[in-house]
Amino acid sequence: MSAATQLQSLDFLFNPRSVAIVGASADPNKTGGRPVNYLLKHGYAGRIYPINPKVEAIAGLQCYASLADLPEAPDAAIVLLGAERAPQAIRELAQIGTKLAIVLASGFGEAGAAGQELQNRMADSAAGMRILGPNTIGSMDLKAGIVLSASGALEGDDLPIGTISVASQSGGILGALLSRGTARGIGFAKLASTGNELDIDIADLIAHYVHDRDTKVIAAYIEGIRSVRKFREAAELAQKAGKPLVVYKVGRSESGARAAVSHTGAMAGEDRVYDALFQQTGVIRAETFSDLLDIPAMLATGRVMAGRNVAVLTSTGGAGSLVADNCGIVGLDVPVLDDDTAKALAALLKTDEPSHANPVDVTLAGVKPEIMTAATETLLNAGAVDGVVVVVGSSALAQPEIAIGAIKNGAAKSDKPLIAYVSPNAPHIVRELSLQGIPAYVAPETCATVLKAALPAKRRDPAAEATGTGGIALPELRSGVLNEAESRDLLARFGLAGAAQTVVDTAEEAANAARELGGPVVLKVLSRHIAHKSDVGGVKVGLTDADIGPALDDMKRTLAAQNLPEPEGFLVQKMLKGGIELILGIRRDPQLGTFILLGAGGTLAELTDDSTIRLLPIGESDAREMVCDLKISRLLNGYRGEKPYDVPALVNAILAAAKMAETLDDRLVDAEVNPLFVMPEGQGVAAADGLVVLA
């Protein structure tokens, strides 16, 4: 099926001209009775075909005994049957030419082997018909009033319509978001849950929302991404379209359980790979579940923080402090006000002396609506203010509509972000403010989070500058673990040079090599059977041409005494001094693909886990960012007046690793340079060790 066909057929998910309800119940309180009920309740204007052999009519609509009796092939169908009977219904729907079916039943792939078998059978039966689910709660287009869903959250009839569209892998979470958003006055455009994703997945929905003109912001709840390629494409599409994509991804603590076996893999952890994916594709990751509504509610206003300066307007000191403190914690500023603003406020509040204090505390005396409006305007007008938080105190409880109006009027002449922090319990004020376009929050932490999320998005186009493949002549490569010399040779072909070295077999050769390399050298055993050379006495440092011979003979004896396989030789390497140790690795996440890991080296750095990752492909700007991510970058850039290290060479080394990964593709299992020495400026980097594993 071509991509164009797929996108077209997804339209029927939200806008079918006719819908069959397979297994409809006449009891509107039963799950099976809800879809017909909700379609009518929310004003569906198309044709509804309930299917139930035992009933004549449902809610005044003619009921059909079977799909074969229908007067036409419906655009869409909701299948309410259990897992055993659903596959047969899918077969029949496909046969009569239905475009899209929604399967609510659970008991498929998520329920073990037998369920997966059932799901596979159903997939075969679909024969090209699009399927949402199984194990989904369905889809909703609130603006058009087309709801193909059994979600109890549709019971309400005051669902605010807005510009946020939701893609969720869980139906329960979709319902919770709709229910909570409705209470908060947060409006949605379209919502759908993908469940087991037999066909339509979260990326399909996101891409669909990007093309949807009613959608301005996309919120997604994700448990696991099935196709990283599709997700990347969808996320990049959203970024290009300027539609923020906010994602809550569950499963952060399971990452510990699925710890990778190898050393740097364990440092990275699976959830960090998701983090990298989100960062690289411009996705805003919701840190708390509540953020998944709170951030979109802010972004849906379209107002952007041009800078980090926040002004807080309050009539109650404590709440103002809460908001200001939390702004500071997330890296926003709550700066003192400029003279003009201070004077304007003093005139307004009739105070003798202008105060530059921020938060601006108008106290109870200043909560008159005209003063609140003028003070809000004054703060929004201040050149150095990028966004304003108005605190709604308990004084607003007496006449909420006046307080709400005052804030709304204050915001009208500015396009800077204006949000409200509601201090007492006042859900009606929260709802009404949001409905009026003033996002309102009840947690001071959230005020800070959403304003930070409203900073301009960093645009990026990694594809344009990715390393790519090709141009590198490769030797014949065997499978399995390469020894250090082989690994280093392969790395060097991509531009990742190592310390000067010679392979030797005898004490005499070693002495000659040490003499030629000059200065102190390192002696290492060369063997692809030994993963940790130090642990078996296979590394000796600080040797000269005088003592390297006996050292080599001694090492041979030590290894032989441990019954280790005959070494493939020995390496004599120039000892590196004066550089900073890093780790550069190439790893594969089974779910998300190949990524580059860069970390500080040495024991202490490992204790503090100073590392960062990026999924491939990456370009030069990604590589630069990786260096900046590390705490040790302050050292690399010349800490406290010391000379900087060769960061450009490090960036090239990262790109070399990326190019190697792209070129070797599936053949590369794992690779690591540990340590990679970054030398002082102009002196490059040098791999002091290297390990490559090929498939």
Place this chain on the structure above:
Amino acid sequence: MSAATQLQSLDFLFNPRSVAIVGASADPNKTGGRPVNYLLKHGYAGRIYPINPKVEAIAGLQCYASLADLPEAPDAAIVLLGAERAPQAIRELAQIGTKLAIVLASGFGEAGAAGQELQNRMADSAAGMRILGPNTIGSMDLKAGIVLSASGALEGDDLPIGTISVASQSGGILGALLSRGTARGIGFAKLASTGNELDIDIADLIAHYVHDRDTKVIAAYIEGIRSVRKFREAAELAQKAGKPLVVYKVGRSESGARAAVSHTGAMAGEDRVYDALFQQTGVIRAETFSDLLDIPAMLATGRVMAGRNVAVLTSTGGAGSLVADNCGIVGLDVPVLDDDTAKALAALLKTDEPSHANPVDVTLAGVKPEIMTAATETLLNAGAVDGVVVVVGSSALAQPEIAIGAIKNGAAKSDKPLIAYVSPNAPHIVRELSLQGIPAYVAPETCATVLKAALPAKRRDPAAEATGTGGIALPELRSGVLNEAESRDLLARFGLAGAAQTVVDTAEEAANAARELGGPVVLKVLSRHIAHKSDVGGVKVGLTDADIGPALDDMKRTLAAQNLPEPEGFLVQKMLKGGIELILGIRRDPQLGTFILLGAGGTLAELTDDSTIRLLPIGESDAREMVCDLKISRLLNGYRGEKPYDVPALVNAILAAAKMAETLDDRLVDAEVNPLFVMPEGQGVAAADGLVVLA
């Protein structure tokens, strides 16, 4: 005034037999009209004396023209007058023998110098009468129905009574907590705000609540602690009484602005000193504002998590994942179930095969009340389960009382923690669950936070083992910066030994010293005028007796060329090798007092800020904890099979620093050992540098 007198008179804050309302208004909608109105509304049984020369009666109560007209001295008074007139009222109240006055007006100490002057005047007028405020919203005893307050949160008449008492420095925050708690079904015992704390401060309130039999948990909102000694005493009192003290402290991000001047002081930061204070006194610090209600609501049940294992019971998979994931993130476990529990659940849910999965997903089919009750009981009975979270899904919306009853019945036979996560918007269910003793939350993060807070509190009694003072002979000490030799001598007297060293003046003496010390040595200039010796060329390392002479002469010339004061001499020190570098400091926070700082040394450690602090006094267990706090402790304890370092000697060094600080008391401004080398096990620690500043 003795402590006993103080505690007695604080009783009148919540339980006066008579109350004068100075400046009472006949209009119940005005702030001045509220207190009389609220006293009557909430059932005050004592005598109320409104004072207002312009009115005959208020709400049926006789109104008095002045305090002089009163038939008796009232136990307590609420002063509703503005800042200009309040001091005179206080003077009169004190004169007639009133025990305690509450001053609501702002415009005192918080409003600048003139306000502070006014506040001081008022303090003088009080003449022993206790004062709450000024700038307070008053006090409330919900159980007794005695509310001496103008807080609009008292408008409600369904305020749940509970066992949480609140101490707040902000009246607005007090009102927000009462308003939010009421909506959530969280009951309070007593509440008061201290405002400017002219007399009664937050520590007084906490101590009062510890003695209050209606209070089981104390929640405090703090902007700054005026007396650390009093706060410590109150917090330790609470700990001894087994009453959890939960504190939200605002002002975390201002710590950056108030960065300390000196190097390690800056690393610590002021908020970290508060953190240390809270940790050392067993205070639970609320990380978010919402936690300040959420954690007490959990702890008020008295149920304790015996271990970290949580079971999650849900009918909606997504919400169960949210809760489980967040439990994992905070370090709780959501383990697979044991065989017996799995079998019992299978029998209950009539599933063919027992599932050990946790969360337990009963799906929609399992939400019948008797099944929910039995499943809850089964999980609470499981030996390996320490606490249970029941997810309330949208299915509960139809018949909330049945769902609530099912959960409540399930909890009845166990004393393990049981909480609810409410997934859809359902404030009525949240409220009713809480009222029934099942703390209910709407954020999955909160479920994890409160269960973690319900782990057994770590008891400690630092006073019993504190280092104390005395027994150390001190030389005559001059004020100002001591030079390195003087500093090291002083440190050594307390047991903080340094690397072997000799003070010299000439090249010849230096060569002799190097010969005697043996091995490579370090040469340093000795001068109390030079803070950073390295920066001026005053340190040379790796010298021998052969080259130290010329090195010293060279150093002399270098220093002279910079016009630095004549050095007091030079130090020849044995170079230390094979140890781990730490920083050990003694610092003073202007607000909170003297503290010990321990941090990893070296540049990289500084980049990652691996440090910890404790306020004095400390004992051996504190010193041990400090070592464990550091990430570098894994290195100290023998990382990856390497030999451990001398941690016992490090603990002694910390205690030596503490003893020095206790002994020198106010004379000590600042002290630092940087680096402190921790040598391999059995070889002790050695100060390689030392700096002491005395007042």
